[in-house]
Amino acid sequence: MTNRRTSERTYHHGDLRHAVLTAALDVIAAEGPGALSLRDLARRAGVSHAAPAHHFKDRTGLLTAIAAEGYDLLAEALADAPELRERGVRYVRFGRAHPAHFQVMFQPELLRGDDPDLVAARERAGEQLRAGVAELEETKRGDDARLAGIAAWSLAHGFATLLLSRNLDGPVGDRDPEDVFRALTGLLFAPER
Template structure:
């Protein structure tokens, strides 16, 4: 074991944590176990993450950044919803952690910045069809679209839609959901 000479310990710990979360959930995380997986001393992860909550906060911040990238350049509400589901499918561990505030340092600057970016990307996706400003209808439209995409993605990741979807592409199914909020493209 090489306690202090690791190429990119932060990334190695994040990657190992994402693997654990994807298979066993966030409750299975242990900094000591992650250090062992990375081949470093048990104290080494603390140099990058104060504690387990700090590690989960870093994962959530990274996830929000990835979600903002995924949503950038959406063409309409259907596209935004499909991209949201694609993000959840491609980054299930991030997705699990991002929306569980009791696991996070919610006032962390990196996290609040990344959340603002992903929120702005979702708002931008709604801009062509939703009312603007602080109008309650604009807020409700954003809430409804996010709820639909997030609920669908959560059900999908939990394998609750397997029988209903069969072999259908979940992103295409979401695009076709007959919702008044999702006008034709």
């Protein structure tokens, strides 16, 4: 007689895709994307070792799904921000709230760059970033909106990356990182006198 509980656990899972994504994010947050193994994730989800491949095909497919989810979350985080500085704050907040997504999203060598879900999610996040730059006065944006966008993205991404890698522990100290980012942008972009 087959043990029904073992059989169900091995062959059926209510939301396997979500369970595998959640387990993968936990592994990435703790050990980085290099530690991911579909076999280990299947074990954590309590399913057969082949089950995750039905949703993700392989490790690259799983990482691509994580990146696409991350870009969607980032687009949501940036939506309706009142101005570019606050979009930057929300970018930093996103990185702190979703460090595993953040690690994967910006490593193109780990991803299928032509995946339609990833391409669409990346575009949605990019639209939100560009919208913030478009709202800047032309005198602050200059002639090249694309270059201004790269500058804004570099500042927010660099700050978030340094924060997540704990390189700002000393300089930030006990202060709220979002307040520090606001102050930083204020110093760099203070009105000329």
